[in-house]
Amino acid sequence: MSGGATGTAATGTGGTGFDTAAIDALVGDGPAAWDAAGRIPVELLRELGAMGVLCAEVPARFGGPGRTGQENGELTAHVGALCSSLRSVMTVQGIAAAVVRRFGDREQRRRYLGQLTSGRLACVGFSEPGAGSDLSGMTTRIRPAEDGSGDLIVSGEKMWITGAAYADLVMVVGRYGDGPDGAAAMVPTDAPGVRIEPVAAPLGCRAATHCRIVLDDVRIPADAVLGGGRQPLALLFTVGLSYGRMSVAWGCVGILRACLTAAVGDARTREQGGGPIGEHQLVARHIAELYTSERIATQVCRHAAEQWDRTAPDAAVTAVLAKQVAATHATRGAATAVQVLASRGFTDGHVVARAYRDAKAMELIEGSTEISQLILARHALDRL
Ligand SMILES: Cc1cc2nc3c(=O)[nH]c(=O)nc-3n(C[C@H](O)[C@H](O)[C@H](O)COP(=O)(O)OP(=O)(O)OC[C@H]3O[C@@H](n4cnc5c(N)ncnc54)[C@H](O)[C@@H]3O)c2cc1C
Structure with a gap:
């Protein structure tokens, strides 16, 4: 599902560096029930934590999987397509690990990164x-x-x-x-x-x-x-929020992939007015817009991850850009997917219904849309 049009998560690692089928098997059909109950089984979170899935960039010398930002991004999108709640837990575990890596002394890095990659949350x-x-x-x-x-x-x-x-x-x-x-x-x-x-x-x-x-x-x-x-407080915020922005942006890619897959599936099979609804030009436009959103969000995240992995001077602002673009596309894309599925997607727990509610949070967290725009405007005014 999460590979969507890109095929990134169809089989194998899908660029994540993890066995995504194993993650899919652990998650199973849990997300709808977790959403209804407001809880993910904590044992599952601990198991994913011990696999290194929740903070995949922690280096091997501290017990982590040592994945690149690019791989962690694809992993985050994969998880985000399955369940934004699980992806949110992944994001905060990753922020904690990033701040420990940046500010912890040797012993603290050993202690806390070891804990965060062995099942503690x-x-x-x-x-x-x-x-x-x-x-x-x-x-x-x-x-x-x-x-x-x-x-x-x-x-x-x-x-x-x-x-x-x-x-x-x-x-x-x-x-x-x-x-x-x-x-x-x-x-x-x-x-x-x-x-x-x-x-x-x-x-x-x-x-x-x-x-x-x-x-x-x-x-x-x-x-x-x-x-x-x-x-400096501002430095603590920047380190934590930069990781969080990258993670949320990739989570939005996951939301868009899940929505695209659901909308395409429905548009192919649901028949109204003498044929599949995808044959109606106004529905086809919805599909085109969703596909465009998924492609734009993916590309902006890949660009940001490239900057992140190179620790480029613009990495922090590029993370803001990725979050801003991906979150606004995810919000719009999720609404489009509900429109395509209509009543079939209008029940609590359905993947597009969850996406519709979950995506809105992405425009509020790790710097709201307005705050992100202010940062991007300041960057343009100062640098261009
Ligand atoms: C689902 C969810 C998960 C969260 N998880 C965490 C977490 O794990 N840890 C954590 O610490 N926090 C978390 N938060 C809090 C989140 O970071 C804040 O909600 C966010 O920073 C916005 O703050 P606020 O809600 O107080 O809104 P406010 O800051 O009161 O903003 C209200 C509105 O005013 C706008 N605004 C504010 N200031 C300006 C300005 N200068 N210029 C223009 N517009 C402005 C905002 O964009 C927004 O539209 C979470 C929030 C949500 C909803």
């Missing part, structure tokens, strides 16, 4: 009730304990944290001490003072779980703060 807390698009407004604090123990105290509130209901660890990004700098702390979700409350009935990606996390003076050892903290 992580979520990432950037957003707060008063800090969404503007993360510089965050008030969560990570400060040295006053008792001289060397421990740190984490206090604050995080909102809409994907995968928190499954996570063993939450990577909390906050302000370090009383200064302007930031820090990322790896906080066990069962630590005293951590409270996790799922958001009731989200519009989409329902089985990913999105949670409010209250951190009430949570005590952690100093070695749980990546690199000792005191990094």
Whole structure:
């Protein structure tokens, strides 16, 4: 299904570096039921985590599969075509791994990347009730304990944290001490003072779980703060969000491939007015638009992954571009697919119905459409 018109995931690894048939077998026909229940079996997430699927770019020396950004992208599209909730869990695990790789010291990289590739699950807390698009407004604090123990105290509130209901660890990004700098702390979700409350009935990606996390003076050892903290907040955001944007963009490619496959299948077989609906020119136009969207999103993601793998100077802005293009096409493409399938796609759990709800989230997260446009405009104004 996920290969769509491109055939990328038909058999073998499909450019992912993984046995995609094994992933398909594990996922099976679960996504519709997971969507209805608002839960993915946590054992499955741990199994995929231990296979390295959830953070495939972690190098082999830390126990990961060591895939390239390009391979991880195709893998993300494959998973995204099956289930955006599962892909969302994959995205946050990958963000956590990317931030650990960038800011963790040697021992922290060994410890946390080893955990993240052996079945432990992580979520990432950037957003707060008063800090969404503007993360510089965050008030969560990570400060040295006053008792001289060397421990740190984490206090604050995080909102809409994907995968928190499954996570063993939450990577909390906050302000370090009383200064302007930031820090990322790896906080066990069962630590005293951590409270996790799922958001009731989200519009989409329902089985990913999105949670409010209250951190009430949570005590952690100093070695749980990546690199000792005191990094520029903006740098912490950029590293985490760049990975997240690449991942979400490829997830949108998956949404488009799933929608294209469903729409083409229906347009070939459903007969109205004396022939298959795909023979009607207005339906054929829908198919053409969906195909165009899938091709555009794929190409912009491949370009971004190429920049990512080369650590090109423009990699961060190219990730914004990929997310922006892929998310807007996915939103439109999912609506088009529902239009083609009409009543056949209009039931909760159907692949195009899920896509229709899930795709909208992609225009909000990792920088909304408006924020992405501001970044792209600033880039053009400064550089061109
Ligand atoms: C499904 C889902 C999953 C999420 N997962 C996570 C997660 O795992 N971890 C995490 O930390 N957060 C997560 N979030 C939070 C997400 O990052 C925020 O929702 C997002 O940053 C937008 O913030 P907001 O919802 O507060 O909207 P606001 O920032 O209040 O924005 C509201 C509207 O105003 C626009 N706007 C805001 N500022 C500007 C501006 N300067 N110029 C122009 N327009 C502007 C926005 O584009 C938007 O349309 C998730 C959210 C959702 C919906």
